[in-house]
């Protein structure tokens with residue numbers, strides 16, 4: 348199979364065909380200097396895609412924390428919730444969830460007047476969380492002078508895995524004591540960074556310092572401070588010993604005998620209490636920052652649920668259109684593959700998907716969207732690339748029916764699905780703005796191209812293409 352590089356090549360697309368060749372052992376047919384360059388690019392783009400896909404999505408900015416901003420955010424989150432309630436009207440589970448989220452939102456407003464600070468003590472098992480809480484309760488709490496509006500502190504001990512399982516619990520804390528007993532592990536560092544970028548106030552506590560020699564202690568503290576310097580000032584990283592182990596003392600007698608005794612060592616939490624006192628002095632502003640974060644997090648949850656719910660409504664529409672396009676191309680193979688792009692994108696699908704996202708798209712607008720999608724697909728070389736991906740999978744299928752029709756039918760299904768999922772992405776971004784308002788539909792070719800590129804990358808892995816081929820063959824292969 349010779350590769351034709353006539354059209355601008357989409358990054359990731361070559362990765363797709365290359366990985367399919369690899370899988371089906373067709374790479375052997377590639378020879379010559381030109382081809383090895385293609386291979387290098389193909390593999391490179393595939394790797395680029397993998398990396399790109401793994402990079403975390405940019406985190407939202409830390410929200411404003413004054414009362415007025417928080418109340419505005421709560422209002423707009425209620426409006427977003429209205430949309431979820433409206434869409435899921437007929438769905439009991441959605442209605443129940445909406446009520447749950449409503450009462451959570453109402454609670455946030457009351458929470459603004461909370462006068463007890465909540466401090467989470469987070470860390471792996473055995474790092475000394477309980478020892479720290481006990482010591483602070485006994486030795487520090489009684490002598491704190493509380494700022495205005497605050498009258499106490501409650502501790503909550505959180506295991507490290509709570510962070511992953513229950514972000515809400517950690518998010519509810521006004522301050523976090525993040526406890527480690529050695530160097531910061533990679534997974535610990537990731538979770539800590541997530542906590543900090545969410546705007547959480549953290550004191551990083553290096554406990555069990557009695558287990559190190561003085562010079563090691565200094566080195567470790569310096570090292571950890573450097574690692575988190577981007578997020579945390581030096582005085583928010585403290586070294587302590589909450590419950591130091593007893594030390595062995597040897598006394599040498601005049602007669603040459605030795606006498607060993609165990610002496611208890613005093614806990615040293617002075618660096619921690621200093622940092623904690625400074626944190627607590629910030630008073631009620633810590634509480635409002637927490638509420639602002641919680642509102643933002645809830646908003647994100649609602650948005651995700653709304654999008655998921657709408658996607659559930661959209662997918663059957665796409666599948667229906669996909670099989671209609673496939674059946675038509677099976678029965679009547681079009682001569683040029685480029686035409687597939689035009690044939691595959693159904694204007695009715697554009698209108699119907701618009702409805703799911705509360706966007707009223709006129710038939711003329713739908714035609715324009717379909718036309719733009721088709722042009723983009725041809726320009727991006729998606730049509731050839733997908734056909735090149737599908738063809739070898741068909742060959743390996745020892746099926747006797749006409750390969751031409753099958754190839755075009757499956758390509759039509761693939762392209763319709765690609766177009767449909769890109770539209771879902773596009774409508775999703777268009778229909779939800781920060782204020783919760785619904786802007787009228789407008790066609791933005793650049794944004795559409797971005798979505799198309801992304802969805803094409805997502806649909807490229809060989810497993811995905813293979814699944815579609817299997818599904819198509821099951822539907823359309825003549826049964827013996």
Ligand SMILES: Nc1nc2c(ncn2[C@@H]2O[C@H](COP(=O)(O)OP(=O)(O)O)[C@@H](O)[C@H]2O)c(=O)[nH]1
Pocket residue numbers: 470471472473474475476477478479554555556557558587588589590591592
């Ligand atoms: N050597 C030493 N041991 C400590 C220190 N802090 C706590 N420990 C011990 O570590 C063990 C676990 O402590 P604990 O507070 O229960 O940890 P948690 O699981 O994080 O709550 C206990 O045996 C503590 O006595 C410390 O500073 N130095």
Ligand SMILES: [Mg+2]
Pocket residue numbers: 476477478504
């Ligand atoms: Mg404990």
